[in-house]
Amino acid sequence: MADCLTMAAGIDDVARAAGVSTATVSRALRDLPNVSAKTRERVRAVATELGYVASPSAASLASGRTRAIGLISPWVNRWFFANIIDGAERALRARGYDVLLYTFDIQRSGERPRIDPDVLRRRVDGILVVGLPLARDELEALQGLGYPLVCIGWGGSEEATVRLDDRVIGLEAVRYLIRLGHRVIGHVTGTPDDVHPWSPPADRATGWREAMTEAGLEPDAGLMESGGFEVSGGRASVKALLARHPDLTAVFAASDEMAMGAILGLRDLGLRVPEDVSVMGVDGHELGELVGLTTMSQPVDEQGWAAAELVLDMINGKTPPRRVVFPARLVERTSTAAPRGVAS
Amino acid sequence: MADCLTMAAGIDDVARAAGVSTATVSRALRDLPNVSAKTRERVRAVATELGYVASPSAASLASGRTRAIGLISPWVNRWFFANIIDGAERALRARGYDVLLYTFDIQRSGERPRIDPDVLRRRVDGILVVGLPLARDELEALQGLGYPLVCIGWGGSEEATVRLDDRVIGLEAVRYLIRLGHRVIGHVTGTPDDVHPWSPPADRATGWREAMTEAGLEPDAGLMESGGFEVSGGRASVKALLARHPDLTAVFAASDEMAMGAILGLRDLGLRVPEDVSVMGVDGHELGELVGLTTMSQPVDEQGWAAAELVLDMINGKTPPRRVVFPARLVERTSTAAPRGVAS
DNA sequence: CTGTTAGCGCTTTCAT
DNA sequence: ATGAAAGCGCTAACAG
Secondary structure, three states, X not given: OOOOOOOOOOHHHHHHHHOOOHHHHHHHHOOOOOOOHHHHHHHHHHXXXXXXXXXXXXXXXXXXXXXXXXXEEOOXXXXXXXXXXXXXXXXXXXXXXXXXXXXXXXXXXXXXOOOOHHHOOOOOOEEEEEOOOOXXXXXXXXXXXXXXXXXXXXOOOOOEEEEEOHHHHHHHHHHHHHHHOOOOEEEEEXXXXXXXXXXXXXXXXXXXXXXXXXXXXXXXXXXXXXXXXXXXXHHHHHHHHHHHOOOOOXXXXXOXXXXXXXXXXXXXXXXXOOOOOEEEEEEOOHHHHHHOOEEEEOOHHHHHHXXXXXXXXXXXXXXXOXXXXXXXXXXXXXXXXOOOOOOO | OOOOOOOOOOHHHHHHHHOOOHHHHHHHHOOOOOOOHHHHHHHHHHHHHHOOOOOHXXXXXXXXOOOEEEEEEOOOOOHHHHHHHHHHHHHHHHOOOEEEEEEOOOOOOOOOOOOOHHHOOOOOOEEEEEOOOOOHHHHHHHHOOOOOEEEEOOOOOOOEEEEEOHHHHXXXXXXXXXXXXXXXXXXXXXXXXXXOOOOHHHHHHHHHHXXXXXXXXXXXXHHEEEOOOOHHHXXXXXXXXXXXXXXXXXXXEOOHHHHHHHHHHHHHOOOOOOOOOXXXXXXXXXXXXXXOOEEXXXXXXXXXXXXXXHHHHHHOOOOOOOEEEEOOEEEOOOOOOOOOOOOO
8 A cells, every 4th residue: 555645646647557648537537428448447446556536726726616615604503503514514525525614603783794705715616505694795795706605594585595484484383372372472583683584583573473463463572582593592582571571471482492591591480381381492403302392393404405406506507496495394292282271 | 896706816917916926926915924014015905906815726736735624523413513613613714724524424333434534635734533433544544644633522642632531520420429329320321332442432431430339339231321422312221221220310421412312211211300310411511401401511612622723733833732631510400319218 | 025937736628 | 539738826946
């Protein structure tokens, strides 16, 4: 075996050893046409023998393609994001693409450093933006790079998008609570106010509002509070909600993590779930079962995978569907029940 | 503003516009010495004006450095891994490095596709291996690439490592349970058997064994079971443990996720925590509070950050400490208590 | 302090 | 089916 440290075989080492030109080596190894079967075989054998691997930098420079995808996510340590990243990375690697990870904080204040598109310039062939509702100018700057871009978990009709029907999720969740007999239903949303009309928290809130309205209930602004998609935020939100609406009997949180935070907050207050207040979330978090969390469960691996396929198709000039919408399904557990005094 | 799509300014556009050579542009923009202040200023201004960003491929090819770090992790959707990746990515980006993410499954059977070092060849300047006890030959293949490599959360004395003192963690956890009055203490470990002697699960198990022995208790092999670091594994393990040792009163799990799984398993059995069985874990998982999980809490952001600093120091030819060990601390909550019949 | 000049290691026309 | 040769867009010696 060759000493990997001292000598890294180059394409012309292979060419020389195989008795062909570097062009033929390049073609043979990339499965391009116009190489005879036996030549290809010989080149492959020699390349393996020499431990030759093409330099990605040189290949990129010459071809203009990087075989890398930029994955932009506000966090990696939150349930949804971690699972999407995991799924997308596996899908992309299976297709021979590298994944460049870029995290960008969402500040709760709404003020966040603008994403700098320059870090991605000439580094990637495509971009995946996970759950980060970008400002219009940011999105445009990113698109200005000229790479295929797909949004996961958010996005309007203009962008290639993989997401849920968040309005319907809110609608179905709150309809379920109403069926149980609840009348005063609070909503813990994800972000403060400056969110886009097509962001998941905004859509879930719309669903909540519609379900309330269609049942003749009042989706009072005081019944909504932002938990910033964090456990601690959910915990604080439910207290604020209850302070304003002591008659609250149910809470619909826009994520399981916030829902679990809400349960912690209710406990802080000495209230029981579901006897005093019912709580439900959205996600299908693995640990929801710990507290019997009722939730709208979403297929997360599939979304990561679908988004990966989508960018790659776009890179390869295909025109795949611009919008893939996955379904969520109600998982009933024990954090929700009929309010006191209502027979179920 | 220039049209980013049709024209990407190159270094000689900048050179021409600034009236200097490309070499000077290169030096000026990279803050190298031997450029007069006013020249540097002018070059910077022109570069900004033109929206010039150096091509990473060209820079890598010419310099031999990629300004990228490969981050190898078995998963991204598990607590420890997600947090380490999050921390390391932020630290590396702050220093101007890109992060290439590579996931590799750990199969519970112990059989796992070998990591192929070729995917990293000439792509990165350094490697971070997160919590993946590599086989000796895999590690050597990776090291054979010739890049600085640091292990996070695992690693022997040969490798540059950022980790915990896992033996002491097991020791202190189990001593704590013994102080509470427990005598039959089970251990839910992470991996089956073929793990390295210096992997966290092995070390935590050693701590458990030592604590048992020093207290005159029997660390019976039947008191140990693997949960594969998964919630579901913890859930199954505790049942197996109880089947063999109905007299079990406490369980020490090697991770919070497995500990929470154990709690679910005990509930399945109709047992209460901590009245019937005490449970504790390791990590400091945000959701542990949901079930009052007692745990050995570890500083996870700091570990990601420290590892990033370490590789970068190694890349820059410094000789940093080869081994950074972080402390864990006992967080007592309500999943542990004195066993029945023992006054606390 | 600045410019000139070779490459870095591939891919890709264009010939043959 | 294969080869020759011209870059891709930078960095790094080396001069000056």
